[in-house]
Amino acid sequence: MPQPNDLSRSRVALDQDRTLIAVIEMSQSSWLVAGIVPGIERQPAKKLEPDAEALLGLLWRWRDEAVKTGGTITRLVVAFEAGRDGFWLARWLLARGVEAFIIHSTSVAVSREHRRAKTDRLDTELLKRAFLGWLRGEPHHCSMVAIPTIEAEDAKRPNRERENLVGERTRIVNRMKATLARLGIRGFTPTARTAAAALETLRTPEGVGLPPNTLAELRRDMARLGFVRGQIGEIEAARLERLAQQPEERPHAMVRLLARVIGMGIETADLLVNEVFSRQLRDRKAVARYAGLTGSPNESGARRREKGLAKAGNARVRRGMVQLAWRFLLFQKDSALAQWFRARTADARGGTRKTMVVRLVTTGETPEGVALRPAT
Numbered sequence: 001m002p003q004p005n006d007l008s009r010s011r012v013a014l015d016q017d018r019t020l021i022a023v024i025e026m027s028q029s030s031w032l033v034a035g036i037v038p039g040i041e042r043q044p045a046k047k048l049e050p051d052a053e054a055l056l057g058l059l060w061r062w063r064d065e066a067v068k069t070g071g072t073i074t075r076l077v078v079a080f081e082a083g084r085d086g087f088w089l090a091r092w093l094l095a096r097g098v099e100a101f102i103i104h105s106t107s108v109a110v111s112r113e114h115r116r117a118k119t120d121r122l123d124t125e126l127l128k129r130a131f132l133g134w135l136r137g138e139p140h141h142c143s144m145v146a147i148p149t150i151e152a153e154d155a156k157r158p159n160r161e162r163e164n165l166v167g168e169r170t171r172i173v174n175r176m177k178a179t180l181a182r183l184g185i186r187g188f189t190p191t192a193r194t195a196a197a198a199l200e201t202l203r204t205p206e207g208v209g210l211p212p213n214t215l216a217e218l219r220r221d222m223a224r225l226g227f228v229r230g231q232i233g234e235i236e237a238a239r240l241e242r243l244a245q246q247p248e249e250r251p252h253a254m255v256r257l258l259a260r261v262i263g264m265g266i267e268t269a270d271l272l273v274n275e276v277f278s279r280q281l282r283d284r285k286a287v288a289r290y291a292g293l294t295g296s297p298n299e300s301g302a303r304r305r306e307k308g309l310a311k312a313g314n315a316r317v318r319r320g321m322v323q324l325a326w327r328f329l330l331f332q333k334d335s336a337l338a339q340w341f342r343a344r345t346a347d348a349r350g351g352t353r354k355t356m357v358v359r360l361v362t363t364g365e366t367p368e369g370v371a372l373r374p375a376t
Helices: 052-068 088-094 120-135 150-181 195-201 212-245 250-259 266-277 284-291 315-331 336-344
Strands: 019-026 031-036 045-048 075-081 099-103 295-300 303-309
Touching: 019 052, 019 120, 031 052, 031 120, 045 052, 045 120, 052 075, 052 088, 075 120, 088 099, 099 120, 150 212, 150 266, 150 315, 195 212, 212 250, 212 266, 250 266, 266 284, 266 315, 284 315, 315 336
Parallel strands: 019 075, 075 099
Antiparallel strands: 019 031, 031 045, 295 303
């Protein structure tokens, strides 16, 4: 029996004679809308400017054409692939009485021919076949993406922005070190408090100071690094302020609860709450699939091998879970999970020490042997 949150098939019976079905192939410059209209033998398609009002007008016009043939339209359903435009159009259509669905792009099967023809028209045909099978409740046609509220989307922004800024900070530091290494200077730490002043005193192995253009470049990098570090500090301070102002709000309470686990900080807790626990996932297997932490077996004939993690999921969650698993082994040595890992890797073979996924639950139940910080 399908689970209540199973997005791999429709939970509503399809009456195709009373349902107007449309799919949208979206791009930055235009939308190609293709429909299956009851009572009309042809399957219409119309290219529009990226305009939601024009799309809604087209759907109403197709509905009126179906009514003129003597039919009755009781349901309008629209689907498009997940992509650059995000979820705003789905929320906009849902608010106007149109059922909107977002298809997971990688769940739509395509031809494996080396040089298959690819046009927007052919893509809409693929989407129509996949969407129609999904509406009929048939498995393995496609999967839908959960449509979050705008508040849930916005809650993810600080963590994602901080991740981008941390990456930018690392790039600046590496670039500065590489610049100095070309001159034979090693051991300089750009993140030190005295780094800006120390630039003036650096000497090459020849005993001369930094060339003027290189020194100017490094000064600009130092200024850029200070700006990025300041923005990271602003994001972290704002997060702590929100947690202090609304401690009883459910997401904030979950963050505070998870942050009590020794080895898990506010950043990881915020990532898990807003990226994982905000979704109604069925079980731990669903969590692993969402993060791309499931296996990818390769079996054909007598060949049997495992290719490692699938990595077909949320890369941010996957990286956070892998880092958390290793920190868990360091800070929670007496926990049942850490003892299980040590028992499995007792032979000390390199291939045995694979990253283990740590499962954290939302019920507040503490896993066996896990040490917590005092509640604040």
